[in-house]
Amino acid sequence: MPEPTHTPTRRRTAHAAVVGVLLAAVLFVVVLLWSKWLPYTAQAVRVWDLGTWSGTNVWGAGGVRPGDPPSWHAATSFVVAYGQAVWKALLAALLISAALQALVPRGWMPRLLNRRSRLASALAGGLGSTPSMMCTCCAAPVVVSLRRSGVSTAAAIAYWLGNPLLNPAVLVFLVLVAPWEWTATRLVVGLLIVVGGAALVARLADGRQAPPALADAVPAEPVDAERPARVLSRFAGTLARMAIVLVPEYLVVVLLVGAFRGWLFPIDGAAGAGVLLVVLAAVVGTLMVIPTAGEIPILQGLALAGVAAGPIGALLVTLPVVSLPGIVMVARALGWRATAGTGALAVLGGLLGAGVLLVL
Structure with a gap:
């Protein structure tokens, strides 16, 4: 029986798909080496040699202190300090x-991350997040692309949360400069x-709808097999659209958070202790935006100022896990129900972190 005439086309299509994936993999490795892996390796070596953390507290940029009123100086000085810390990661x-x-x-x-249960999908998304090691805001554009590709809610949320919480570099930094309990x-x-x-959160957001199974994954739409220039044009167009849509709203929210940071982060050594302070720390930490490992100098400063273990445990989880700018960026892709649920999960995680650190 003669081979179908469309077999060469299928072969070209499969070849183009493999080439596209390989190009993407090379890009991932190159940009992560440049923005994350090599800088963090060098930073870990410095921390090991010095025995102390050399980073600065981004929340104190411009001399702003807890309780200071909102100002344009507070907004711009924060954007400059924060931007210098994250621009490589955001570009990546x-x-x-x-x-x-x-x-x-x-x-x-979807075939890679969507498993047969939400728990397994979340595990896959969490494992997939560990190599990228991004802060919550820089992970947000990737979450948008994952959702547009058909990745399940559970896997996308786990990827978003896993980047800051399970960051191997930050865990190493904590081991080197912080108490083991942290x-x-x-x-x-x-x-x-x-x-x-x-x-x-995915179960609550999706309702009774079953998670997509492997067999029900989104059909593959390969890159163009005939005209590579079209693929590069699509890549450039996608990059431009994401930059035009996501970056301005990101900067506006970061400006607002920076302007009000004196009021939004009123926790210092005179704040006292108690359940209300732990709840305040959990809520405030969820809204704040910091660069990767930016929580380390903040928490060290609070510990030296005499802040109790409860608020520190809450901030240890909530400062990196989500942020107001990140929430704004992912809301349309995840849906407001899943986004709000993730924010509530972050607050609960902060309360749990306070309890665990108090016990330890």
Whole structure:
């Protein structure tokens, strides 16, 4: 029986899909080496040699202190300090996000991350987050692309939360410069939130709808097999659209948070202790935005100022886990129900972190 005439076309299509995935993989490795892996390795070596953390408290940029009123100086000085810390990671995130949409066939990421249960999908998303090691805001554009590719709610949320909470570099930094109880709290609570919490939020957000099974994954839409220039054009267009849509709203919210940070972060050594302060720390930490590992100098400063273990445990989880700018960026892709549920999960995680650190 003669071979069907469309077989060469299928072969070209499959070849183009593989080439697109390989190009995306190379891009991922290059930009992560540049923005994350090499800088964090060098930073870990410095911390090991010095025995102390050399980073600065971004919340004190411009001389702003807890209780200071909102001002344009507070807004701009924070944006400058924060931007200097995250611009590489944000650029890497935009490039990775564009590659996921333009180079990787649409059905590939769901087949990789969508498992047969929400818990398994959350585990896959959490494991997939560990190499990228981004802060919550820089992970947000990637979450948008994952959702547009058909990745399940559980896997997308777990990827978003796993980047800051299960960041291997930050865990190493904590081991080197902080009490062991901080590292244990972060790891235990992080695993519970990223896997169990993401699955629970997805269950509540999706209702009774079953998670997409492997067989029901989004059909693959390969890159163009005939005209590579079209693929590059699509990549550039996707990158430009994401930059035009996401970056301005991101900067506006970061400006607002920076302007009001004196009121939004009123916790200092005179704040006292108690359940109300722990709840305040959990809520405030959820709204704040910091760069990767930015919580370390903040928490060290609070500990030296005499802040109790409860608020520190809450902030240890909530400062990195989500933020107001990140929430704004992912809300349309995740849906407001899942986004609000993730914010509530972060607050609960902060309360759990306070309890675990108090016990330890």
